[in-house]
Amino acid sequence: MLDFMPVVLSNQTAEAHWGRAPVLTFRAEQAWIHTGDEPLRRIQQAARKLAAMQLPGVSLVGDGWDMACQWAFAQGYASAKKPGELRLAPLNAGEQKELNDRIKVTRFVRDLVNETPENLPPVELCQRVIEFLEQLAPGRIKSRIIEGEALREQGWVGTYQVGRGSDRPPAMLQLEFCPPGQEQAPIAAALVGKGITFDSGGYSMKASESMLTMKIDMGGAATVAGALALAILHGLDKRVALILCCAENLVSGHAYKLGDILHYKNGTSVEIVNTDAEGRLVLADGLLYAGELGAPLVFDAATLTGAAVTALGTDYNAVFALDKGLSQRYLQYAAEQGELHWPLPLEKFHQNNCPSPYADTANSKPVKGGGPGGASNAAGFLSRFVPNGGMGWVHVDLAAAAHSNDNALWSAGGTAVGVLTMAHALIVETK
Known part of the structure; x- marks a missing residue:
């Protein structure tokens, strides 16, 4: 069974010891994406960083994962060198189909x-x-x-x-x-x-x-x-x-x-x-x-x-x-x-x-x-x-x-x- 890294969205600024305005930090065995004032761009940037870590898989958990945010993450997480498995957050049926269609085609x-x-x-x-x-x-x-x-x-x-x-x-x-x-x-x-x-x-x-x-x-x-x-x-x-x-x-x-x-x-x-x-x-x-x-x-x-x-x-x-x-x-x-x-x-x-x-x-x-x-x-x-x-x-x-x-x-x-x-x-x- 894959050991998925939970990924959480946060609109809070990261603690100072993480450096200046990082997009990604880690705590309590979770990855935290700090969305700031450009949330979709920063989510995609964080996804690139996670893809580069070659994790077995990641799971989008917690609040805030609407379709636009999940799509931004999926774009950043995709790679020619196949990254770990991506487990999406729940959406309503219409949005889930839309997201799945986009991912399949792209x-x-x-x-x-x-x-x-x-x-x-x-x-x-x-x-x-x-x-x-x-x-x-x-x-x-x-x-x-x-x-x-x-x-x-x-x-x-x-x-x-x-x-x-x-x-x-x-x-x-x-x-x-x-x-x-x-x-x-x-x-x-x-x-x-x-x-x-x-x-x-x-x-x-x-x-x-x-x-x-x-x-x-x-x-x-x-x-x-x-x-x-x-x-x-x-x-x-x-x-x-x-x-x-x-x-x-x-x-x-x-x-x-x-x-x-x-x-x-x-x-x-x-x-x-x-x-x-x-x-x-x-x-x-x-x-x-x-x-x-x-x-x-x-x-x-x-x-x-x-x-x-x-x-x-x-x-x-x-x-x-x-x-x-x-x-x-x-x-x-x-x-x-x-x-x-x-x-x-x-x-x-x-x-x-x-x-x-x-x-x-x-x-x-x-x-x-x-x-x-x-x-x-x-x-x-x-x-x-x-x-x-x-x-x-x-x-x-x-x-x-x-x-x-x-x-x-x-x-x-x-x-x-x-x-x-x-x-x-x-x-x-x-x-």
Whole structure:
């Protein structure tokens, strides 16, 4: 039988001998979290400290453990190196289901992001997502995986070109959630995710220290899959498409090259000036397919640019939209869900900020990091491929989706930040 460490909440300041405003102290064989004036943040910080102690298990006991506090603890306590067992405090039935759903889905997302790239090639990523969603909604998931040469034959040029340098084929997952009675209804929304299962940078090769964490470059695919999963558990009753554009960006005699020109289905030609600006190339396919489906609402997510991290750090996800009303609502949904998101600029003119003498546009600027405004220029590139002139579309650059190292709030690896917001937005915006 596990020996659980009891964990208690306290709004009292710790005794002076514990140091200056500690978040965690111990007394009477219990761990005490001192919540102070930022209770949720301090609870998450305390959970990180307890996870690092490698205890057999912890049990949340005493008063004050509402759902928000338990969710904060669960986020901090999660780790790629599995921590001890977590015993939650009692909640009413509705809140208990909500908390369990969040933990179940975000654990799936984080485990996907943390998976070694050797074990998660593009087709495998698609298959794991299908299996997870089918478990949640048996009989309501329709899917197909297009892989390898079939991508080229069907015109999905971005995903094919980015992934053709690998011996393991690129793949596009085209999946639909069809609730009962909605089989003939139009698609209400599409979720599009970047699924680069490993990113070497291609011929624009990353330095080793930058490449080390690039198993997380499929965080967008994991995020949108998690968002659909959570929305299903929350009672989603509309037909929704999930589109994952998956590839390994590697170097070989078959890899795409600088100076290549890609011709997309909508007639847009793209000169490759940086093979490490590959995420936008695969997402373009997904956005075009969302348009083919007639989706009036499109959310995409990607670990797309270092520029977003430079602008916001790793605490916030960046939000871009030409539809300013939808952008404002999306940011409000993020605030309601307690996930940090922040708007960055996107206007029509950003489409033309990466000019090419040989094609309609380049895929970036031929300078390190894409130059000034790189995150907005990447979003501008994507806006060339969205339906409805960008109305009904939100692009999320997942600056907060993963961390290279442990910090005060998060373990190294995936965070699943963004899943709650997108799931909530999907349900509200399709009503």
